[in-house]
Amino acid sequence: MKYYILIIGVFLWMTQIESQNSIQVEVNFNTKHAVHGVSEFDRSKFIILHGDIDDNEWDSDTQRKHFLEAYDVYLGRNNGSMVWEFDQSSEDSNKKGWPDLEILKSKGKASKSNYAKQKSTHVFEDRYSNMIFGGQPTPMYPSGQLTRPNKCCSTSAPWAYKDYDAVAAFYATYLKEFFGEGKETGKPKPRYVEVLNEPFVKSRKLGTTNAKITQMHKVVAKRIKALNPDVKVGGYSAAHPAYEDNNFNHWKNNWALFIDEAGNDMDFFSLHLYDFLADSGEELQRKGSNTEAILDMVEQYSYIKLGKVKPFSISEYGWLGRSLNGKYYKPRDWFNVRTFSSMMMQFMERQDQIISAIPFMILKAKWWQNPENYKYSYRLLRQNKEVKGEMGDQWVYTDFLKFFELWNNVKGTRVDTYANDPDLLIDAYIKGKKAYVILSNLEHNSVSVKLNIPELKANSLDGAVLVKHLYANKKGVPVLDTSEQVNPQIITLEKEATVILEYHLSKEIVITNTSEEQKIYAESYLKSIVANKKIEFTVKGVSLGNQGEAILRLGVGRGHDLLLNPSIEINGKQIKMVKDWKGYDQKNRDQFFGVIEIPVPYKHLKKSNKISVTFSDEGGMISSVSLQVFNFSKPITRLIP
Numbered sequence: 001m002k003y004y005i006l007i008i009g010v011f012l013w014m015t016q017i018e019s020q021n022s023i024q025v026e027v028n029f030n031t032k033h034a035v036h037g038v039s040e041f042d043r044s045k046f047i048i049l050h051g052d053i054d055d056n057e058w059d060s061d062t063q064r065k066h067f068l069e070a071y072d073v074y075l076g077r078n079n080g081s082m083v084w085e086f087d088q089s090s091e092d093s094n095k096k097g098w099p100d101l102e103i104l105k106s107k108g109k110a111s112k113s114n115y116a117k118q119k120s121t122h123v124f125e126d127r128y129s130n131m132i133f134g135g136q137p138t139p140m141y142p143s144g145q146l147t148r149p150n151k152c153c154s155t156s157a158p159w160a161y162k163d164y165d166a167v168a169a170f171y172a173t174y175l176k177e178f179f180g181e182g183k184e185t186g187k188p189k190p191r192y193v194e195v196l197n198e199p200f201v202k203s204r205k206l207g208t209t210n211a212k213i214t215q216m217h218k219v220v221a222k223r224i225k226a227l228n229p230d231v232k233v234g235g236y237s238a239a240h241p242a243y244e245d246n247n248f249n250h251w252k253n254n255w256a257l258f259i260d261e262a263g264n265d266m267d268f269f270s271l272h273l274y275d276f277l278a279d280s281g282e283e284l285q286r287k288g289s290n291t292e293a294i295l296d297m298v299e300q301y302s303y304i305k306l307g308k309v310k311p312f313s314i315s316e317y318g319w320l321g322r323s324l325n326g327k328y329y330k331p332r333d334w335f336n337v338r339t340f341s342s343m344m345m346q347f348m349e350r351q352d353q354i355i356s357a358i359p360f361m362i363l364k365a366k367w368w369q370n371p372e373n374y375k376y377s378y379r380l381l382r383q384n385k386e387v388k389g390e391m392g393d394q395w396v397y398t399d400f401l402k403f404f405e406l407w408n409n410v411k412g413t414r415v416d417t418y419a420n421d422p423d424l425l426i427d428a429y430i431k432g433k434k435a436y437v438i439l440s441n442l443e444h445n446s447v448s449v450k451l452n453i454p455e456l457k458a459n460s461l462d463g464a465v466l467v468k469h470l471y472a473n474k475k476g477v478p479v480l481d482t483s484e485q486v487n488p489q490i491i492t493l494e495k496e497a498t499v500i501l502e503y504h505l506s507k508e509i510v511i512t513n514t515s516e517e518q519k520i521y522a523e524s525y526l527k528s529i530v531a532n533k534k535i536e537f538t539v540k541g542v543s544l545g546n547q548g549e550a551i552l553r554l555g556v557g558r559g560h561d562l563l564l565n566p567s568i569e570i571n572g573k574q575i576k577m578v579k580d581w582k583g584y585d586q587k588n589r590d591q592f593f594g595v596i597e598i599p600v601p602y603k604h605l606k607k608s609n610k611i612s613v614t615f616s617d618e619g620g621m622i623s624s625v626s627l628q629v630f631n632f633s634k635p636i637t638r639l640i641p
């Protein structure tokens with residue numbers, strides 16, 4: 001008997017030690033978490049394929065139907081169809097440099113008729129609500145570029161568009177004439193248009209400037225909305241944001257310029273975010289604090305300059321690694337599916353503001369041409385023969401599918417979650433008798449997570465918990481482990497892995513409490529850091545209840561030899577500084593640029609708040625300042641420190 005008591009004692013002692021060394025998380029199933037009133041997980045914003053409803057790269061209607069329905073996926077973006085028609089357009093014989101709009105209307109009528117016959121496509125129109133169409137700088141920026149007509153579809157000789165107005169006439173007429181309202185009337189009109197894809201990084205090649213490209217956005221947006229008031233227009237599809245470069249001159253010459261000149265004419269702002277492998281072989285990561293800093297800075301300047309925060313389209317995100325381009329390579333898929341989940345969880349924190357966030361992958365990309373004769377690196381489908389030991393030309397899914405397999409069930413109302421480590425992203429949703437808890441590890445090592453879910457005591461489980469764990473094995477190949485566990489208390493996540501726990505409850509959770517989140521921005525931004533000098537900000541218009549929580553979001557760009565632990569006061573009260581932030585230390589980047597999230601005692605807040613930040617050393621800038629405030633309908637006493 002003593003032997004068994006000793007064994008039990010050792011087991012309990014080891015469990016206690018493991019719990020103490022774990023990251024602690026808390027989930028309150030009975031407390032709805034709404035961000036500016038939005039609390040539902042909208043799959044049409046996040047679980048998206050970068051493709052169109054009538055994409056011709058599916059092997060069959062059956063394959064398309066199974067993918068979209070089995071994994072509950074929506075359609076997101078088309079950056080080719082409008083470009084193709086632009087190239088096939090005819091010049092107006094009476095107006096040099098302008099498209100012949102009558103011929104364009106005739107082609108639009110034929111296009112609608114063709115779509116009307118595609119009966120098998122019509123059933124997916126409910127997956128089309130957030131569709132984005134976009135243009136390309138080549139050939140659509142009017143810098144003397146000639147169109148590239150194909151003999152199959154155009155009798156026109158190559159010609160050049162005259163100016164922005166001529167290009168705008170094409171955009172607006174195309175959108176008006178090529179689309180219907182679905183089914184026999186023609187393909188549903190895209191709800192959103194990005195004027196050009198990543199144009200600023202191509203401005204020199206186009207022989208123009210960022211300022212002139214910005215003016216094109218204004219002209220095109222006004223013309224589109226005059227003929228198509230139901231279409232939202234945005235830009236500038238920013239690539240490679242590096243706002244902190246050259247003492248934030250990159251910001252001033254790109255986003256600040258664009259918002260200053262075209263912000264009022266844009267319905268949304270769009271940008272692309274990628275982790276990427278540098279030529280040095282080091283991976284430079286945006287997921288984590290860097291992504292937060294990029295988005296916060298655009299948000300805050302939009303608020304300051306335009307009086308409101310305009311929505312975002314993250315029309316591409318994922319991972320890039322040119323040195324790993326080439327033959328199909330499963331570890332390359334891991335880098336992508338890993339980043340898809342972690343970045344998406346960051347975007348999900350802005351559900352009120354995101355139009356769509358589209359993980360970047362193409363179906364087969366058979367259009368891709370490369371002198372080295374390798375296939376496109378970022379595809380949902382590959383041929384069997386692309387993997388050593390497999391034979392045949394038939395197309396099968398790449399490991400990108402594992403992203404959709406991981407997320408295929410998640411839906412419902414967002415509920416309150418809390419983690420005591422910023423490197424552990426957490427979210428949770430309730431739908432009927434099911435609950436979903438999502439954990440994503442930003443650490444570059446495995447972590448142990450202790451789960452605290454009070455409602456499980458009062459609402460017993462109906463069977464085991466379905467646990468999905470997406471991670472990389474020792475060869476760097478993505479693995480999706482699916483298991484059933486009996487109410488696990490501690491979960492281990494591998495390096496940069498994501499776990500989704502699906503709870504089957506014996507009865508529905510009744511959501512009785514609320515956490516209403518608001519995000520309020522300071523009236524000033526982008527201030528230079530001077531040693532031992534108070535840098536002051538004012539955040540007005542905070543709505544407060546009887547109880548809640550708050551976070552000060554401090555965006556900072558500084559050299560790696562400088563400190564990241566300023567002294568902070570809010571309304572004269574000293575605030576305890578944190579030592580960590582989302583993601584890695586950014587040491588392999590030129591400098592640190594990220595948001596540091598600092599808990600603030602709720603009792604210190606007022607409707608109008610004075611914030612001062614003091615660094616002991618000089619250099620760098622504070623890029624953004626905002627407050628996240630969570631008003632609770634009932635007090636929440638955190639179970640964890």
